[in-house]
Amino acid sequence: MNAVSADPVLHFEVYVLMTMRNRMANKMDQLRATLSRHGFTFENAERVHQQLSEALGGEATRYGALTEALGSPAGATSSFGFSSVLWPNFDFEAKADDAGLLESARYRHVRNRSDLPHSPRELALWAVDVAEFTSHFGPMTAGQQWPLFDALLPAYEEYEFEWEGGRYGAGFSWGLFMHAAEYWD
Incomplete structure (x- = not known):
């Protein structure tokens, strides 16, 4: 095409x-x-x-x-x-x-779900949606969310979650996984 x-x-x-x-x-x-x-x-x-x-x-x-x-x-x-x-x-x-x-x-x-890696940092870009991420890596607390048609970060959502004793953040755009990283003090 x-x-x-x-x-x-x-x-x-x-x-x-x-x-x-x-x-x-x-x-x-x-x-x-x-x-x-x-x-x-x-x-x-x-x-x-x-x-x-x-x-x-x-x-x-x-x-x-x-x-x-x-x-x-x-x-x-x-x-x-x-x-x-x-x-x-x-x-x-x-x-x-x-x-x-x-x-x-x-x-x-909705299709062809595969096994997810052990660590959220190992997830590939666009590999999962918010619900799938939550079901695998545990509950998340909603953080900042940008409007659907924001000028800089449309439909972007950030969440916080605990993973193996550490505090992490994850970002999603239009519901698609973008990144996860451990917070630093």
């Missing part, structure tokens, strides 16, 4: 991937490789990101604009989802609240 594809799911996921770039400073090779596997250059992806950012508009119309951008008629349902192209073991789900505003948008790991 090339970058001029009209596939709305792929374009949305390229948008999502580009929102992660601020948290991938030392993993830019992985970001570029993921884009390349799907026919996108970094520059193409930046254009897709910019176009979709503009198309999604403000908070009041974002859910409708998102459903339309992904090929569904606006206002058809209060939730929708799709199987991921970039992260094939995951599904994406978006939900609107009673007022029709976008309430949540995240990925869930």
Whole structure:
């Protein structure tokens, strides 16, 4: 597939991937490789990101604009989802609240789950979702959470948890695992 594809799911996921770039400073090779596997250059992806950012508009119309951008008629349902192209073991789900505003948008790991490593620091980028991480590494306390369409860290969540006597933090973007690290005193 090339970058001029009209596939709305792929374009949305390229948008999502580009929102992660601020948290991938030392993993830019992985970001570029993921884009390349799907026919996108970094520059193409930046254009897709910019176009979709503009198309999604403000908070009041974002859910409708998102459903339309992904090929569904606006206002058809209060939730929708799709199987991921970039992260094939995951599904994406978006939900609107009673007022029709976008309430949540995240990925869930639903296919081909494998054994997880012993340490959270050994997890690969995008390997698990929040629920799977929690079930394997124990309860987490919610930390800072950025809005779905924040300018710097959209849909980014941080959590704290205890692991083998140490205090750790974990970060997730759009529900996908980004990193885990032990806190230092």
